[in-house]
Amino acid sequence: MFKLKPLHQEAISAAVKRAEHYRLLNEPSPAESICLDVLEVEPDNQQALITLLLALTDQFDQRLSAAVNQAREVLPRIQDEYSRAYYEGLIWERRANSLLRRGDPGSGPQAYEGYRKAMECYERAEERRPQGNDDAILRWNTCARVIMRHRELEPAAEEAFQTWLE
Numbered sequence: 389m390f391k392l393k394p395l396h397q398e399a400i401s402a403a404v405k406r407a408e409h410y411r412l413l414n415e416p417s418p419a420e421s422i423c424l425d426v427l428e429v430e431p432d433n434q435q436a437l438i439t440l441l442l443a444l445t446d447q448f449d450q451r452l453s454a455a456v457n458q459a460r461e462v463l464p465r466i467q468d469e470y471s472r473a474y475y476e477g478l479i480w481e482r483r484a485n486s487l488l489r490r491g492d493p494g495s496g497p498q499a500y501e502g503y504r505k506a507m508e509c510y511e512r513a514e515e516r517r518p519q520g521n522d523d524a525i526l527r528w529n530t531c532a533r534v535i536m537r538h539r540e541l542e543p544a545a546e547e548a549f550q551t552w553l554e
Contacts, residue, residue, distance in 0.1 A: 395425050396399065398432065407439045416446035437465050441475055448486040457485055470516040474524055475510030481531055488538065496540035503531040 395403055407422035423440035426433055444459040459479050466472045484502030487495040506527070513524035535541045 392425070392428075395429050397429060400430055400436075403438060404433065404435050407436070407443070411439065411443055411446060414445035414446070416443040420445040420447075420546070432467070434467060434471075437462055438471065438475065441466070441479070445479060445482040448482050449489065449524070450487055470513050470518065470524075473509050473516060474527075477506040477513060477524070477527060480506035480509060481527065484531075484534075488534070488541070496538075497542060497544035500535065500541040500543055503535050508529045533552055 394538070403422050403426050407419040407426070410416070410419035420440060421444040423436045423443060426436040427440070430436065438523065440460045441459050444455045444462070447455040456479065463472060463476055463479070466475060469474040480502045484499040484506065487499040487502060510528040510531070517524055
């Protein structure tokens with residue numbers, strides 16, 4: 389195994405910007421790595437935590453279960469209630485997007501559930517939003533439009549419950 393080299397404190401800001409840059413270049417793996425390096429030095433760096441969470445959601449198409457679990461582990465470390473609700477919604481929404489793109493049998497109801505959970509999170513975020521920030525409303529509307537456009541997105545059929553009498 390390798391012993392990872394630690395970042396210098398004065399390089400943290402530039403490293404976070406570099407991670408954001410890699411995300412914009414559709415390179416989530418290097419962005420994730422940089423954020424992990426930053427968090428080794430500053431475990432509560434909020435921008436690094438958010439960028440890490442986003443880099444993980446960028447990887448849902450390649451490794452859905454593992455990346456979803458990792459993103460959910462990051463979520464409680466985000467200190468701001470608005471941001472925590474917003475990014476929880478983003479995890480649900482991007483998971484649903486990935487399921488929709490896969491189109492596997494049964495993925496329609498799973499994606500539907502993901503979009504609905506995302507919408508609930510965005511509603512919580514909307515209640516806590518900073519003045520002038522309608523990002524949660526924009527995301528909620530996006531989820532609603534995706535559901536309305538795709539007929540395969542519907543709630544799972546409830547299985548009939550049968551009681552057995554003795």
